[in-house]
Amino acid sequence: MPVGADPRRYARVLAKVHEATLSGARPPTAPRPVIGESWRRMRRLGLDPERGADSEPLPAGDVEARRRESGLAEALPILRRGLTSVAEEAAHIMVVVDADGRVLWRDGSAAVRLRADRLGFTEGASWQENSVGTNAIGTALVARRPMQVYSAEHYVRTHHEWTCAAAPLHDPRDGRLLGVVDLSGPAATVHPSTLALVAAVAGLAEAQLRNAHLADLERLRARALPTLSSVSGKAMVVDQHGWVAAVSGLAGLDRVALPSDCRAGRVWLPAIGTCLLEPVPGGWLLRLTAAADRNGADSLATSVVVDVRDPRACTLTVTGPAGHWSQPLSPRHAELLYLLAKHREGRSAAQLATDLFGxxxxxxxxxxxxxRLRRQLGAILARTPYRFADGTDVSLCEPDAPDLLFPHSTAPAIRGG
Structure with missing residues (x-):
């Protein structure tokens, strides 16, 4: 909601925009771009604007299992300290969902929780866009940025009496989307500063996760040093996400991209070549083979597949004479590799800056x-200009619908700006 706008008057305008857009008429004003894009996704899905889609909440046992597996439990105390008291005083509830949009925790106003129960906004419920339409939680999961959705900006009419502000939460170890924290309440309780508050508390929670990771890495480093001292040749100890805890005979690496199906034995990593992986408590011991020690990254890639069909699970798959390797991509790295796959001749730093930021x-x-990408991918990426290495067969897998291509992105080259 614009700062200074009268909530009731603004809600009436939004209702007219919503009605006109869904009926195919010309709206009195255009919805916000992020809302308009979401509405188009909902219309393409054929979602019922009166009631959404049928979706059963998960059983309590499944919710508890998801709480343990979500990676969010360590951030929950900070989220509660920062938002629960505000939620209670402002007639809101604080809601935390996982990356699949399933509600894991609710805190705050008892009266609002009862209203949420009648809406199906309960633990275990799916709050993705394809279940309940445009809403701060589901749309933040797609857009990957803080979102406030007020009144008739919600696609489904039964949600027009609500206002919600949500911010995504990411795993600092790999950029993976963990879920979303949200403040929701009756539309009459809307406040323009709510979104900034939710985003700030989400940032504090991510900082807590980052500090916890650094502490884990330090503990792994302390355990790894005796192991490395007994290893001849070049080696390193990394955690489960490839972050380097300790090295012997190597320099310049802070992280190694491990394959998605990492397992003990011989493995080829694009950045450093063929290695022997051995499990150690909390991570892996990587020993460079003799060939890699002599020749660096001992086998260049023969083929690369950049798969961006699912905006929440973009992947890079690399095949070379020495093996096969696959790794999930962060949103920014997925955008960069997508652009380089589109421009096989290469892009300068200035061109990529224009592509990404205008x-x-x-x-x-x-x-x-x-x-950062080149440290992980080694000779797969060349410089001057930035491009995939000459002779590499590059395939790009894109979604069928253009609006599903990085819906979170604001890059002009992707949004067509």
Missing amino acids: DSGRTGTVRAEVS
Whole structure:
């Protein structure tokens, strides 16, 4: 809601926009771009704007299992300290969902929780867009950024009496989307500062997860040093996500991209070549083979597949003479590899800055991101200009519908700006 707008008057305008858009008439004003894009997704899905889709909540046992597996439990105390008291005083509830949009925890106003129960907004319920239409939680999961959705911006009419503000939560170890934290309440309780508050508390929760990861890495480092001291040749100890805890005879690496199906034995990693992986408590011991020690990344890729069909699970699959390797991609790295796959001749830092930010001057940001990618992918990516290595067969898998291509992205080259 715009700052200074009268909530009731603004709700009436939104209702007219919603009605006109769904009936195919010309609306009095356009919805916000992120809302308009979401409404188009809902219409393409054929979602019923009167009641949404049928979706049964998960049993209590499944909810409890998801709580343990979500990676969010460690952030929950900070979320509760930052938002629960606000929720109670402002007639809101705080809701935490996992990456699949399933409600895991609710806290806050008892009266609002009862209203939420009547809406089906309960533990175990799915709050994805394809279940309940445009809403702050589901749309934040798609857009990957903080969202406030007020009154008739919700696609399903039964939600027009609500306002909600949500912010995504990411795993600092790999950028994976863990879920969303949300404040929801009756539309009359809307406040323009709610979104900023939710986003700030989400940032604090992510910082807590980052600090916990650094502490885990330090503990792994302490355990790894005796192991490395007994290893001849070049080696390193990494955690389960590839973050380097300790090295022997190597330098310049802070993270190694491990394959999705990482297991003990011989494995080829694009950044450093063929290694021997041995499990250690909390991670892996990587020993470089003799060939890799002599030749660096001993086998270049012969084929690369950049798969961006699912915006929540983009992957890079690499095949070379020495093996096969697959790894999930963060949103930014997926965008970069998508652009390089589209432009096989290569892109300069200035061109990529224009593609991603609409500002050719942001070359420093681009160089830093590509540098991170090159440290993980080694000779797969070449420089001057940035491109996939010559002779590499590159395939790009894109979604069928253009609006499903990185719906979270604001990059001009992707949004067509």
